[in-house]
Amino acid sequence: MRSGIILAGGEARRAGGREKYFFSHCGETFISRLVSTLNEVVDEVIIVARDSEQCGRFSSIAGVRVVPDLYPGRGPVGGIHAGVCEAEGDLVFAVACDMPCVSGAVVEYLFHVAEGFGAAIPRWENGMTEPLHAVYQRQALVERFMGAEAHSMRDLVAGLSVNYVDCNLLRRYDSDLMTFTNINHAEDLARLRAVFPEE
Numbered sequence: 001m002r003s004g005i006i007l008a009g010g011e012a013r014r015a016g017g018r019e020k021y022f023f024s025h026c027g028e029t030f031i032s033r034l035v036s037t038l039n040e041v042v043d044e045v046i047i048v049a050r051d052s053e054q055c056g057r058f059s060s061i062a063g064v065r066v067v068p069d070l071y072p073g074r075g076p077v078g079g080i081h082a083g084v085c086e087a088e089g090d091l092v093f094a095v096a097c098d099m100p101c102v103s104g105a106v107v108e109y110l111f112h113v114a115e116g117f118g119a120a121i122p123r124w125e126n127g128m129t130e131p132l133h134a135v136y137q138r139q140a141l142v143e144r145f146m147g148a149e150a151h152s153m154r155d156l157v158a159g160l161s162v163n164y165v166d167c168n169l170l171r172r173y174d175s176d177l178m179t180f181t182n183i184n185h186a187e188d189l190a191r192l193r194a195v196f197p198e199e
């Protein structure tokens with residue numbers, strides 16, 4: 001079984017605290033697009049919000065479960081922890097809520113190459129990695145959290161056997177690698193709109 005975990009509990013400081021997951025792309029909100037894409041490649045989708053109040057923001061989205069952080073204020077690693085506690089899949093795809101162009105074909109490939117590893121994490125030529133667009137073996141994460149060593153994504157990943165996937169290989173599935181488009185600033189959204197104007 002496969003799970004998808006969407007992390008939505010950040011403060012979006014670089015976007016002025018706006019709710020990035022409700023930004024729209026090609027006529028749909030980021031979060032709806034992600035949920036639809038993931039529902040094609042996983043058996044369950046879980047949105048992890050920072051608290052129960054924020055959970056309520058997602059109540060109208062069909063086809064997901066929404067849970068709050070168990071340890072609030074810990075950043076993405078706290079969201080992954082809550083997601084992993086809720087998820088039932090052997091493998092989980094963890095993704096940020098501000099990635100509106102995630103490619104189902106790329107995610108499918110990451111699931112495929114995660115078999116036999118603790119994680120499959122895309123890596124760019126310059127060595128930068130994409131741990132919030134990556135597949136993890138759930139049990140490996142559970143063990144990392146039990147060890148109580150994982151206070152950051154870097155800590156979490158450090159103890160895993162990782163299959164680093166060359167981003168360029170993923171061009172087979174997503175030629176322009178739009179899957180990694182990440183909207184952090186208002187200008188990032190403006191750039192995306194310049195390529196894909198809203199109707």
Ligand SMILES: Nc1nc2c(ncn2[C@@H]2O[C@H](COP(=O)(O)OP(=O)(O)OP(=O)(O)O)[C@@H](O)[C@H]2O)c(=O)[nH]1
Pocket residue numbers: 007008009010011012013014015048049050069072073074075076078079080095096097098132184
């Ligand atoms: N559930 C949960 N998700 C989080 C938390 N912190 C960050 N996230 C999510 O993790 C992803 C990456 O977050 P960051 O890039 O660190 O922060 P951000 O909120 O997107 O933006 P900045 O505040 O501008 O850094 C985003 O999808 C966030 O919504 C948290 O404490 N809990």
